Amino acid sequence: MTGDLEESARKLLEVVPIIMQDIRSEMRRRRSLDLTVPQFRALAFVNRNEGSSLWEVAFHMGLTPPSMSRLVDGLIERGLMAREDHPADRRRVRLTVTDHGLAILGASTQGTLSYLADKLSGVEADKREVIDKAMETLRTVFATGTRKREVT
Amino acid sequence: MTGDLEESARKLLEVVPIIMQDIRSEMRRRRSLDLTVPQFRALAFVNRNEGSSLWEVAFHMGLTPPSMSRLVDGLIERGLMAREDHPADRRRVRLTVTDHGLAILGASTQGTLSYLADKLSGVEADKREVIDKAMETLRTVFATGTRKREVT
DNA sequence: TATTGTTATACTCTATAACTATA
């Protein structure tokens, strides 16, 4: 009884925004750390990719460079990220996560993970495994670098 | 080889924002219709629940009433939604989707569904079924009305 | 007094357009 493609799409479009909203609210609720989802994602990416350029992070997140520039501004203002010159190419920028940023990132990650784990704790093991597998497939489908550059 | 709870949570936290970002970008790309995800969700909810109060929609979406009020303002300005007095309780408001709103909602839904269906078309049927099942489980886990009211 | 909603204010996210600096 496999549904058709559009039915799958419909489920995705129904459920994903609900989860996202929930994650967002949860992150906002922990005021002390208070990272928005985009801030969190940017920090996590730069942490995994020390010395990224602005463009790389923007591309990864599917944002335009100006949007990313502002996002980074905010993180730097709060002392979570640092922006240095790139030694080889002076147009570029080297982004790094500060110690403080790393601490916040870690705490925020743990907090959100605990929250989600708690939510999932009521799900039977086999169903949870189904979720795991689904996420793995979806990750490849919606992989990074998906952003379509405008024809403009 | 079932992973632990936290591993499941980690996958969710990694993948869901990526999908969301993709949906958001896609909706923005179709400028003519140009509904944001929250606008889309609000319209869809009110369409399914003719005559909802502001509070009901806000609760469904996990937003505060002021946020919802503004969101609705925007939809009304664009002629997609209407706000009437509730006959029985004059504090309340009756929200309805206009004909134009319904048309836009339909077109936007179709556009986004086609986009997602296209993305999913490369996925084997059995994996797609796994995704379907995962979404069904996740819908119950993150069901509407999840919003925790602040203790404040 | 409790409920429903709006207004005022303030940030963040995000985009496009226009610009600067470097290659």
Place this chain on the structure above:
DNA sequence: TATAGTTATAGAGTATAACAATA
């Protein structure tokens, strides 16, 4: 000329605080 990034400007999403109207 092409690439990397920033600044200017603007609209939407979101929150808290303060308020008005109705029950």
